[in-house]
Structure formats: C-alpha cells, structure tokens
Amino acid sequence: MKTNVVFIVTLLLSIYLLGQTQVSTFVIKPKPVDLNNKTFVIKLVQTKGAIGQRKWNWDKDEIVFKNNMLTSKLMNSREKFPAAAYTISIDSTTNENTIKFKMTSKNSYSFKATIELDGTITGNYIVGTAIWISRAGTYYYSFSGTLKQ
Numbered sequence: 001m002k003t004n005v006v007f008i009v010t011l012l013l014s015i016y017l018l019g020q021t022q023v024s025t026f027v028i029k030p031k032p033v034d035l036n037n038k039t040f041v042i043k044l045v046q047t048k049g050a051i052g053q054r055k056w057n058w059d060k061d062e063i064v065f066k067n068n069m070l071t072s073k074l075m076n077s078r079e080k081f082p083a084a085a086y087t088i089s090i091d092s093t094t095n096e097n098t099i100k101f102k103m104t105s106k107n108s109y110s111f112k113a114t115i116e117l118d119g120t121i122t123g124n125y126i127v128g129t130a131i132w133i134s135r136a137g138t139y140y141y142s143f144s145g146t147l148k149q
Helices: 002-020 073-079
Strands: 038-048 060-066 069-072 084-091 098-106 114-122 125-134 137-147
Touching: 038 125, 060 073, 069 073, 069 098, 069 114
Parallel strands: none
Antiparallel strands: 038 060, 038 137, 060 069, 069 084, 084 098, 098 114, 114 125, 125 137
C-alpha cells in the first residue's frame, strides 16, 4: 500500500512538473520566392493545333520575370503580347524548392489574341505548357528550358 501511495504521488508530481515546463515551438518558414530578374531559355514543341499557318515557328523563346511581371520575349516582339502579372504557388511536397506559375497575356491587336503559360520551376529548370489562342486557331505547346546564365 505504501508503495502504491509513493508511486501515485511521484506520478502526480511528474505530471505537475511537466505541465510547468515551457516548451519552445518554432516554425520553419520557406525562403521567400523571388523570380524577379530571372530569365529562362526555353524550347517549345507544338502538341496540338494547325501547323504551317505562320511564316515563323514559336519553337525557341525566353521567359523573363521582371518587376513582378512575366514576358514571353519572342511573343512580345513578334505578336505584341505585353508583360503580364503572374501567380505563383510553392509545392511543399518535394524536398526541392518547386515553384508553380501561371500567366495570361492579351495582345493589343483588334482580335485580342491570348497566350497562357503554366509552368513549374525546380532549381534552374523550367517545364510547362503554353496555349496560344488567335483568330487563326488555338495552338498547344509544351516547353522546357534552363535558367539563363
């Protein structure tokens, strides 16, 4: 009986002391994502849509992140698509810093063509899809590339 009382008192004292102990907690915050002033050199492959309607091919380009805007360098110069705001999300399910982005831009021509870029950046690599919707049709592309040094 005496042993049981000592055990119960010890147990209650331990519980009380554990309740008095301050436990420090901390949260690991991911590094802020900064795509500003990064340029990726990409190669595009058309995956769907009519072929041969233009005198040039959208098979190489540079995707430029600058001033919180995204620009397709070739589409800006050839088709007048302006830089556009983009959205990002962080994929926390991987060990690497994986960033997903989306952007839509409309050009200033009267028929208001649209390009949509949807991609993923992991380290210095980029992959994604592009959709170009114009009066001549809708064209689908996949792209991949690397950070321009």
